[in-house]
Structure formats: structure tokens, C-alpha cells
Amino acid sequence: xxxxxxxxxxxxxxxxxxxxxxxxxxxxxxxxxxxxxxxxxxxxxxxxxxxxxxxxxxxxxxxxxxxxxxxxxxxxxxxxxxxxxxxxxxxxxxxxxxxxxxxxxxxxxxxxxxxxxxxxxxxxxxxxxxxxxxxxxxxxxxxxxxxxxxxxxxxxxxxxxxxxxxxxxxxxxxxxxxxxxxxxxxxxxxxxxxxxxxxxxxxxxxxxxxxxxxxxxxxxxxxxxxxxxxxxxxxxxxxxxxxxxxxxxxxxxxxxxxxxxxxxxxxxxxxxxxxxxxxxxxxxxxxxxxxxxxxxxxxxxxxxxx
Numbered sequence: 001x002x003x004x005x006x007x008x009x010x011x012x013x014x015x016x017x018x019x020x021x022x023x024x025x026x027x028x029x030x031x032x033x034x035x036x037x038x039x040x041x042x043x044x045x046x047x048x049x050x051x052x053x054x055x056x057x058x059x060x061x062x063x064x065x066x067x068x069x070x071x072x073x074x075x076x077x078x079x080x081x082x083x084x085x086x087x088x089x090x091x092x093x094x095x096x097x098x099x100x101x102x103x104x105x106x107x108x109x110x111x112x113x114x115x116x117x118x119x120x121x122x123x124x125x126x127x128x129x130x131x132x133x134x135x136x137x138x139x140x141x142x143x144x145x146x147x148x149x150x151x152x153x154x155x156x157x158x159x160x161x162x163x164x165x166x167x168x169x170x171x172x173x174x175x176x177x178x179x180x181x182x183x184x185x186x187x188x189x190x191x192x193x194x195x196x197x198x199x200x201x202x203x204x205x206x207x208x209x210x211x212x213x214x215x216x217x218x219x220x221x222x223x224x225x226x227x228x229x230x231x232x233x234x235x236x237x238x239x240x241x242x243x244x245x246x247x248x249x250x251x252x253x254x255x256x257x258x259x260x261x262x263x264x265x266x267x268x269x270x271x272x273x274x275x276x277x278x279x280x281x282x283x284x285x286x287x288x289x290x291x292x293x294x295x296x297x298x299x300x301x302x303x304x305x306x
Contacts, residue, residue: 003027006154007060007091009053009076009083010067011038013236014097014125017132018066018158020045025135025157030059034072052081057089057116062154066097066125069244070104077108084116095121095151097139099179099245101252102169105142109168119147122168123155124175126182128236136160140178142170176252179245184266185219186242190287192220193227203228226284235282242283243270 003026008019011033019042022029029047032055033039039049050056053076057063063083067073073096077084083094094112096105102122109120121143131137139159141148148164155162165174196203206228207221226232246267253260273281273289281288 004061004154005030005059007031007050007056007063007083008042008047009033009056009063009065010072010098011042012066012068013129013238014132015066016041017129018064018097018137019047021133021135021158022154023047027154027157030056032056053077053079053083054081054085054089057083057091057118058086060091062093062095062151063091063118064095064097064154068098068241070100073098073100073104073108078111078115084112084118087116089116089118091118093119093121093147093150095123095154097123097125099124099175099241099248100172101248102142102172102176105169105172109143119144120168121147121151122171123151124171124178125159126175126178127159130236132158138178139163140165140171140174142166142168142172142174144168173252176245176249179242180249180260180263182219183242183246183249183270184262185217186223186283186286187266187269189219189224189227189284190290193224193287194290197228223284226282227287230285230287232282232285235280237283238279239270239281239283239286240274240279243267243274243279246270 005028006022007030008015009032011031019029019031023045030050031039031042031047032050032053043049065073065076067076076082105122112118112120121141123139123141125137125139127137135158137159138161139155141164165171193203196206207224210216210220250264250267273286
């Protein structure tokens with residue numbers, strides 16, 4: 001079987017891992033990133049550098065995106081050198097792995113279809129760079145069924161759990177719910193670590209102790225140990241990204257008139273952490289916000305005996 005040539009726009013933590021996975025699976029890949037220095041690892045693995053997003057589309061059968069936010073996807077799609085700005089491009093399908101709003105997704109899907117005859121799948125992912133490198137991502141997909149069928153081989157190369165959730169925007173809606181669980185879970189894992197450590201128990205044993213019970217989860221088994229060990233380097237996900245996602249969850253819920261006090265509280269914690277200068281810190285390092293607040297209270301003499 002002849003593999004389609006892939007274009008990849010957005011070589012950050014996830015984009016790099018996914019590109020390396022595709023190269024290992026035998027795919028030819030043409031890449032572009034706003035910061036060219038991030039391309040070194042994928043170029044060394046055999047990817048080809050493009051000068052603009054539209055050049056990626058001109059040399060690829062399928063274009064994949066994995067960029068920061070709605071504005072970045074908009075820029076890469078219909079900016080001055082966006083992938084859909086020239087109707088004669090070779091690519092006929094765009095798969096967006098970014099986490100953006102369902103509304104933006106539907107708008108861009110309509111744009112690329114009308115402007116360049118391309119189809120669009122929203123396919124946000126969960127699992128982090130390690131899962132991307134091993135092809136174990138969870139991928140939630142929105143778009144036409146026939147386009148999902150066309151993309152399935154590429155999606156299966158990257159993910160072990162790939163689900164078509166419905167029409168355009170359905171994948172992003174599923175990711176909003178995913179991020180609500182993840183964001184609140186990161187806050188909870190920080191608080192669980194603080195509580196276990198303050199109680200003087202062997203906090204490192206908590207995941208093994210609770211394994212198989214109702215409290216068990218991937219967060220407990222994979223994120224909690226990193227929090228307890230304060231093992232945050234190198235980052236596997238940036239606090240600014242999860243904070244952005246949590247703000248999007250809160251806005252989405254508000255538009256649907258859903259009151260989500262737990263999600264809103266978690267969103268505020270991440271916003272506070274980012275505002276304190278931790279935008280590029282690992283999301284799991286949120287516990288440092290609690291520690292800095294505790295240190296400030298101690299310095300101010302709060303809780304001291306009269």
C-alpha cells in the first residue's frame with residue numbers, strides 16, 4: 001500500500017512526537033512551524049522543511065495541524081500564507097489535532113471547503129508526548145464519515161483509541177469534556193499529594209494502595225507520582241495550555257447555561273498559576289502554587305499561636 005504524504009503544521013511537544021511516530025511508520029512528512037528551531041529533531045528524522053503552511057499543503061496529500069489555540073489555527077488556515085489560501089493545493093483533507101472551540105472548527109471547515117475544496121476533521125488528542133511516540137493516543141474525531149474513513153489509517157498510526165463522535169465540531173466537544181476531567185484532576189492530584197504528605201504517611205505508596213478501587217485512574221497512576229516526586233522536567237504539557245483549555249471549558253459551559261463550580265474553581269487555580277509566571281511550567285507542577293501560597297502565609301505569620 002502506498003502511504004499518503006503527510007504535511008504537519010505545528011512542531012511543539014505533541015507535534016514533534018507525532019511527526020517522529022509517522023516517520024517511524026514509514027510516512028513521508030513535510031513540516032512547518034512558526035519557530036523554525038523546533039524543527040531540528042524532525043528534520044534529523046527525515047522530515048522535509050516547508051517555508052509556509054500553504055507550501056505544506058502544496059506538497060502533501062493530508063495536512064495535520066497541532067497548534068496552540070483558535071487564533072493559531074485560524075492563522076495557519078486562512079492567514080496570508082495559510083494552507084487554504086490557494087485552491088490548487090495538492091492536499092484534499094485537513095486533520096486538526098489542536099484543541100479549539102467547536103464553533104471555530106465548524107467555521108474553518110466551511111472555509112476550507114469553499115475556498116480550496118478541502119475537507120476538515122477535528123481530531124483533538126489526549127495522552128501526551130509519550131503516548132504520541134508509541135502510537136497510543138486517544139483521538140476524538142468530528143467530521144464527515146467518509147472523511148473519517150479516508151483518514152483512518154493515519155489516525156490508527158497515532159492512536160490506539162480512535163472514535164468518530166459525529167459531525168464537525170463533535171471531536172472538539174468531546175475534548176472539552178476531556179479537559180474538564182483532566183484539569184480538575186490535576187488540581188485534585190496536587191491536593192491529594194499535599195494532604196498525604198501533611199498527614200505523614202508514605203505518600204509514594206498511595207497509587208499502589210488505591211489501585212483497582214473507585215479512586216483509581218490514569219491521573220492517580222501517572223500524574224500523582226510525578227507531583228509527589230516534584231518531577232516536572234522536562235515538561236510533558238505546559239500550564240498555559242491547560243489553563244487555556246480550562247477557560248474554554250468554562251466558557252462553553254456558560255454558553256450552555258451549565259453551572260460547573262468544580263471546573264470553574266480548577267480553571268481559576270490554573271489561571272493564578274500562569275499569572276504567577278508559570279506559563280511554560282509543566283501542568284503537573286501546579287502544586288508549586290499551593291507551596292508558594294503556604295510559604296507566603298507562613299512569612300506573614302498566619303496561623304501562628306497568639
